[in-house]
Amino acid sequence: MHFLDLIRDDQQVELTIGETTVTLPRARLGIHLQLARAADRASVALRDGNHEEASRHILDYLGLAGVQTRGVDAVCLLSAFIRLQQLNQLREVFPFMLERGDPSEERPPYSYDGRVFALWIHRLAVTYGWSREDILGLWPEEAMAYVQEAIVYQYDEADRERSLSEAGYSYDKTTGASRFVPVTRPGWMVGDDGRTPTKTPKRMVPLGVVVDISGMGPADEEKVH
Amino acid sequence: MQVGGRSVELRPLPMEDGTRLLLLLLPYLMLVDRHLPAIRESLEQGDRLVMATVRAMTQDAGSMPGDITKLVALLLGVRPEWLAQAATAEEIVRALPTLDRYHRLSELVVSLYQSGVYRRW
Numbered sequence: 333m334h335f336l337d338l339i340r341d342d343q344q345v346e347l348t349i350g351e352t353t354v355t356l357p358r359a360r361l362g363i364h365l366q367l368a369r370a371a372d373r374a375s376v377a378l379r380d381g382n383h384e385e386a387s388r389h390i391l392d393y394l395g396l397a398g399v400q401t402r403g404v405d406a407v408c409l410l411s412a413f414i415r416l417q418q419l420n421q422l423r424e425v426f427p428f429m430l431e432r433g434d435p436s437e438e439r440p441p442y443s444y445d446g447r448v449f450a451l452w453i454h455r456l457a458v459t460y461g462w463s464r465e466d467i468l469g470l471w472p473e474e475a476m477a478y479v480q481e482a483i484v485y486q487y488d489e490a491d492r493e494r495s496l497s498e499a500g501y502s503y504d505k506t507t508g509a510s511r512f513v514p515v516t517r518p519g520w521m522v523g524d525d526g527r528t529p530t531k532t533p534k535r536m537v538p539l540g541v542v543v544d545i546s547g548m549g550p551a552d553e554e555k556v557h
Numbered sequence: 558m559q560v561g562g563r564s565v566e567l568r569p570l571p572m573e574d575g576t577r578l579l580l581l582l583l584p585y586l587m588l589v590d591r592h593l594p595a596i597r598e599s600l601e602q603g604d605r606l607v608m609a610t611v612r613a614m615t616q617d618a619g620s621m622p623g624d625i626t627k628l629v630a631l632l633l634g635v636r637p638e639w640l641a642q643a644a645t646a647e648e649i650v651r652a653l654p655t656l657d658r659y660h661r662l663s664e665l666v667v668s669l670y671q672s673g674v675y676r677r678w
Binding site (some may be wrong): 348378381383384386387390401402403405406407408409410411414415417418540 | 573
């Protein structure tokens with residue numbers, strides 16, 4: 333689907349709840365994440381045959397989506413639940429989302445359930461300077477597209493910085509030429525993107541000790557001073 | 558409505574019973590896939606969806622009576638054991654269009670088919 337279709341403002345569904353017809357909008361990122369969690373929990377409870385829990389999560393889902401559920405027939409609510417799920421499902425899976433971590437790798441001690449969402453918000457906030465509210469108000473696919481761009485940009489920047497240092501080049505004795513060695517990229521980013529790497533002329537590569545003034549580098553103060 | 562010699566008042570289904578109904582329906586949604594042309598034809602002749610489905614699936618309906626009885630009992634708000642003993646098969650089939658209309662079952666089935674979300678369950 334074209335990116336511009338993913339971020340259209342008129343994404344909505346018309347539902348008949350009891351005797352009333354309501355038009356509900358597609359959820360933005362903040363509600364989308366909560367809906368996805370409720371739908372997953374309902375799905376697991378349904379598979380386990382736990383009707384009490386499944387119904388609680390379905391009602392949670394409907395409440396989050398803005399459906400008035402009191403006194404309404406369950407069949408009608410289930411139809412609404414299904415149509416809302418259809419409306420709110422992700423319409424695009426971005427390449428970076430397909431990257432699987434090593435399952436044998438232990439989670440770091442500071443990890444927790446749902447950390448990936450905090451990571452996305454953090455990355456968008458750091459990259460674009462947006463507030464949490466701005467980010468949670470994006471369309472889900474829009475947020476993911478920007479997260480992917482932020483990751484690609486991070487690697488491009490790392491390559492650009494690397495190209496400024498002699499450490500980024502490998503000298504081939506047989507040809508007598510040096511070749512730029514880019515940073516290792518994740519699998520989803522590998523492939524010919526049609527761009528030719530820009531080589532920084534040697535005369536423009538900085539010389540001498542490079543001082544990290546970010547305050548976030550390794551503790552090498554002795555070398556700097 | 559009159560079922561099994563007694564009058565039953567139809568009431569909105571609570572969500573827990575709704576999820577039970579959903580799980581009863583799901584295996585048949587898969588089964589119904591290959592009967593869709595016959596169901597569409599029946600719908601075009603004016604049948605309600607559940608009735609159309611039952612008609613189209615007569616050949617494959619060997620395992621259905623128990624589940625259909627449970628499903629109808631849920632929709633009526635009565636115990637399936639009572640319904641199985643007190644009501645005739647004809648009464649149960651006759652009750653389907655009314656139950657379909659009251660509980661809007663057709664909408665649920667159409668939503669399930671259009672979305673395909675049931676495949677995740």
